[in-house]
Amino acid sequence: MTARMDKKFADLKAEGRPALVTYFMAGDPDYQTSLEIMKALPGAGADIIELGAPFSDPMADGPAIQLAGQRALKNGHSLAKTIQMAREFREGDQTTPIVLMGYYNPIYIYGVERFLDDAVDAGIDGLIIVDLPVEMDDELCIPAIRKGVNFIRLTTPTTDDRRLPKVLTNTSGFVYYVSMNGITGSALPDPSLIAGAVRRIKSHTDLPVCVGFGVKTAEHARLIGAAADGVVVGTAIINQVATSLDKEGHATADTVQAVVTFVNGLSTGVRAARLAAAE
Numbered sequence: 001m002t003a004r005m006d007k008k009f010a011d012l013k014a015e016g017r018p019a020l021v022t023y024f025m026a027g028d029p030d031y032q033t034s035l036e037i038m039k040a041l042p043g044a045g046a047d048i049i050e051l052g053a054p055f056s057d058p059m060a061d062g063p064a065i066q067l068a069g070q071r072a073l074k075n076g077h078s079l080a081k082t083i084q085m086a087r088e089f090r091e092g093d094q095t096t097p098i099v100l101m102g103y104y105n106p107i108y109i110y111g112v113e114r115f116l117d118d119a120v121d122a123g124i125d126g127l128i129i130v131d132l133p134v135e136m137d138d139e140l141c142i143p144a145i146r147k148g149v150n151f152i153r154l155t156t157p158t159t160d161d162r163r164l165p166k167v168l169t170n171t172s173g174f175v176y177y178v179s180m181n182g183i184t185g186s187a188l189p190d191p192s193l194i195a196g197a198v199r200r201i202k203s204h205t206d207l208p209v210c211v212g213f214g215v216k217t218a219e220h221a222r223l224i225g226a227a228a229d230g231v232v233v234g235t236a237i238i239n240q241v242a243t244s245l246d247k248e249g250h251a252t253a254d255t256v257q258a259v260v261t262f263v264n265g266l267s268t269g270v271r272a273a274r275l276a277a278a279e
Helices: 002-015 031-044 063-074 079-090 104-110 112-122 141-146 164-168 191-202 218-225 235-244 255-278
Strands: 019-025 048-052 098-102 126-129 175-178 209-212 230-233
Touching: 002 019, 019 031, 019 063, 019 209, 019 235, 019 255, 031 048, 031 079, 031 255, 048 063, 048 079, 063 235, 079 098, 079 104, 079 112, 104 112, 112 141, 175 191, 191 209, 191 218, 218 230, 218 255, 230 235, 230 255, 235 255
Parallel strands: 019 048, 019 230, 048 098, 098 126, 175 209, 209 230
Antiparallel strands: none
């Protein structure tokens, strides 16, 4: 499982460009539409897929992702269905890394060992569990690593040099740098500050550093990608889904294509990042 992630970043390094990491909410607005979105993402330019697992109390998420989770849960989506979505995606794609992003409570209820076995079987490469600090590594992080699943940690502007080495302990795959304090979908910070933060994190680890929270346009992606090993986009993709729905919140003929078109634009920005930085 870790091999797929490592190979992706090695290939991107050889290309001389950062990764485009795309987040979407499993089950939003329904299972089949979100599966079609997932299947379309690599062709649109996504390098790594963050598969959002809906949860009823998503404390780190802004309004857009909270609403996406509510739409999914309303339609009966579950952690088991999220894993099944990864399994169906893997039937046609064996190379794109999948990172499941969510909260610990549904995994705890599902059962940690059962969850990890099912995740590995479905082809999930990594986990981002936003409410599990390093002090709770024995709960899920260590068991995941034993199964060959990357455990990807979040760092923030307030993660100082004393705390950072502890946060990076047992981290694998990549480091996710949350570029601002606050919830997802906030304003984009100064790209020059991000460059300094990425350098600081890299002084503590050889892992790739991907930056997210607030990236909304191809130009944002280009600016962030000039400093980072990857650019994470989530809320802006969720908004493409939300604005394409009908008045009842159902998918329309435009839903999947709206995401594809938007991700295509982001991909153009990411692919220009290193070229611009090298000039």
